[in-house]
Amino acid sequence: MTSTNPTISAVDLFCGVGGLTHGLVRSGVNVTAGVDLDPSCRFPYEANNDAKFIERDVNELTAADVSAHLNGGDYSLLAGCAPCQPFSSYSQSGRSEKAGKDWRLVSSFGDLVAELQPDLVTMENVAQLASHSVFKRFLKSLKGYHVHWSIVECTKIGVPQSRKRLVLLASKLGDIGLDRIDGIDSPIRTVREEISDLPAIRAGEQHPADPLHTASSLSEINMQRIRASKPGGTWRDWDPELLAACHRKASGATYPSVYGRMEWDMPAPTMTTQCFGYGNGRFGHPVQDRAISLREAAMIQTFPRSYKFLPEGETVRFNGLGRLIGNAVPVRLGEVIGETFKQHVTAVESGLSSSGRLF
Missing domain, CATH: 3.40.50.150 (Vaccinia Virus protein VP39)
Known part of the structure; x- marks a missing residue:
């Protein structure tokens, strides 16, 4: 039939x-x-x-x-x-x-x-x-x-x-x-089109209306590094005192995207299980001094903004949720x-x- x-x-x-x-x-x-x-x-x-x-x-x-x-x-x-x-x-x-x-x-x-x-x-x-x-x-x-x-x-x-x-x-x-x-x-489709309308938050902050819109904390040295980072740039743009030990090695030259910011008007890099960490790739927010939030990572994976990842009241754990989002x-x-x-x-x-x- x-x-x-x-x-x-x-x-x-x-x-x-x-x-x-x-x-x-x-x-x-x-x-x-x-x-x-x-x-x-x-x-x-x-x-x-x-x-x-x-x-x-x-x-x-x-x-x-x-x-x-x-x-x-x-x-x-x-x-x-x-x-x-x-x-x-x-x-x-x-x-x-x-x-x-x-x-x-x-x-x-x-x-x-x-x-x-x-x-x-x-x-x-x-x-x-x-x-x-x-x-x-x-x-x-x-x-x-x-x-x-x-x-x-x-x-x-x-x-x-x-x-x-x-x-x-x-x-x-x-x-x-x-x-x-x-x-x-x-x-x-660009980063701007996907996540620019989300409320601004700081590193280490969780938005009260959306527990998944939470960003990992940054140490003082990493806060200095992200402030010195340009969208689409690399750690080569930094002053020498901000360089990490891995950047000074010859092998470090092959990883220019580490500690990088995304660009508003370009696609994001591949979301990985560690996409919530500023030092894990080009996962810095284009303009805010923090790594992308878990909600932003999920939206870049094209999950709807309303997609529920945790029961109400459950603690957000970056490693667990990052793994689930990055592997999706x-x-x-x-x-x-x-x-x-x-x-x-x-x-x-x-x-x-x-x-x-x-x-």
Whole structure:
């Protein structure tokens, strides 16, 4: 039976706080459940998405655990972004296939695809994954699918940060439209457009109306450094007495963005798990003398300003929340993936209804 508005039911593996899920939902995909091992993801996932949080290790997940949640739509979608630490250029450890559990998660995702045979599959991950054999093995698990994958520069789809991600789309229905994501060229969205209307706060301060709009404290020397920092500049602009010991080493010259300020009218750098720290990259606010707040980092990841990350009254902990925000799939990327699949299944339905066969 064909439909003018075919529905997609999805399960999001490695769902985290719900970046991919929230984007898929915005596009019209019905995400019924998200799976993640981290219990701290439960509140933000369920508080912002009408989906069930399943606290499980994907390595131990069975097809039976997932299959019931894929029912209910005209088409089924299995989605996920396995933890990327072994592949990331930010990680200097665990870079071989002996890195352990995280390597196996990609294979476990592939095993579930092979067993469940959903109509649609998407995987998002760091660009470096494309050069590893584990990705080639994942592609083999997609036998019988039409597959398209590419490295997406997120600024081209409206994400206000420089972030290159591997995006894979697969369908058992046909290949029409799967490459749509490569043709999107949205206007560049800037730091100013994303966060400039947030209230000003000081380093170490929390805004009373939004606990997530809180900035880490700065030592006196770091306060002097940020006052000497220009938007888009480097520590080379400072007076010599402000230089840190690492800057004086030859290796320090290769990290000019450390202790840097963002620029208002440019995209932000890639949000990392340490994006709340002034000394961890170009995470200084463009004009205020502080690092960006956790709320600002979440908004640069394209989470809505109203997205809830903590139950009311719970203490904000920078390391924990920074990890959850930095590891998230940008919501806008999830939305584009969902839009691509929605257009794909609509085209499939049109092809079937007009000719009685698939293309």
